[in-house]
Amino acid sequence: AQTVTQSQPEMSVQEAETVTLSCTYDTSESDYYLFWYKQPPSRQMILVIRQEAYKQQNATENRFSVNFQKAAKSFSLKISDSQLGDAAMYFCAYRSAYGNNDMRFGAGTRLTVKP
Amino acid sequence: EPEVTQTPSHQVTQMGQEVILRCVPISNHLYFYWYRQILGQKVExxxxxxxxxxxxxxxxxxxxxxxxxxxxxxxxxxIRSTKLEDSAMYFCASSDRTGANQPQHFGDGTRLSIL
Known part of the structure; x- marks a missing residue:
């Protein structure tokens, strides 16, 4: 079974600085998709960024980018120029490209942004 | 932007009682999901x-x-006959197409507390 691990329960960053959230996963599959979701205090889970495993190029979405290392099964999220509105729980998620398309989530990282 | 809406936001129920959690997915979506998150644990x-x-x-x-x-x-x-261990946040999600690269859009969640 696929598992997703986020080893940082909490992270803190100064406003305007850069922070990296870690995520590793375990799978025997070769084709899959990875996601980062943000859950602010308002509770709604919001998609931040996604990465296809077959793509070598790291996904980028404005201030958010990933460092996808397929061999190492690592998928970290970098937030540049952090803003107060970035404060939230961040969940890394895995989704198989085969059969069952449910998402497997990590435990989450709570990000605090200091003014 | 269309949203997934969930009601109620918080439900308190006596153990053994039936509970119904409601979700209104995004209107043109065809695939629907339920996830739960026990306090301090992963989204499942x-x-x-x-x-x-x-x-x-x-x-x-x-x-x-x-x-x-x-x-x-x-x-x-x-949930037909609730147990204490059913206490969790329950998230509904929907997507417009299946396929692992399609993002799932999440609702705010319903916090279920079993007494």
Whole structure:
């Protein structure tokens, strides 16, 4: 079974600085998709960024980018120029490209942004 | 932007009672999901639903759970006889197409507290 691990329960960053959230996963599959979701205090889970495993190029979405290392099964999220509105729980998620398309989530990282 | 809406935001129920959690997915979406998150733990997949039937379900989704799409807009999760360990945040999600690269759009969640 696929598992997703986020080893940082909490992270803190100064406003305007850069922070990296870690995520590793375990799978025997070769084709899959990875996601980062943000859950602010308002509770709604919001998609931040996604990465296809077959793509070598790291996904980028404005201030958010990933460092996808397929061999190492690592998928970290970098937030540049952090803003107060970035404060939230961040969940890394895995989704198989085969059969069952449910998402497997990590435990989450709570990000605090200091003014 | 269209949203997945869930009601109620917080449900308190006596152990052994039935509870129904309601979700209104995004209107043109065809695939529906329920996830739960026990406090301090990972978001876990419960069930996916398409074309008026369950597509996949996890081992958590036992005979106490059922899902239904009673009309064209609502998607409900019923827990027949609640247990203390059912206390969790329950998230509904929907997507417009299946395929692992399609993002799932999440609702705000319903916090279920079993007394």
């Amino acid at each position: 997949f419960l069930v996916s639903f398409y074309n008026n039937e369950i597509s996949e379900k996890s081992e958590i989704f036992d005979d106490q759970f059922s899902v239904e799409r009673p009309d064209g807009s609502n998607f409900t999760l019923k």
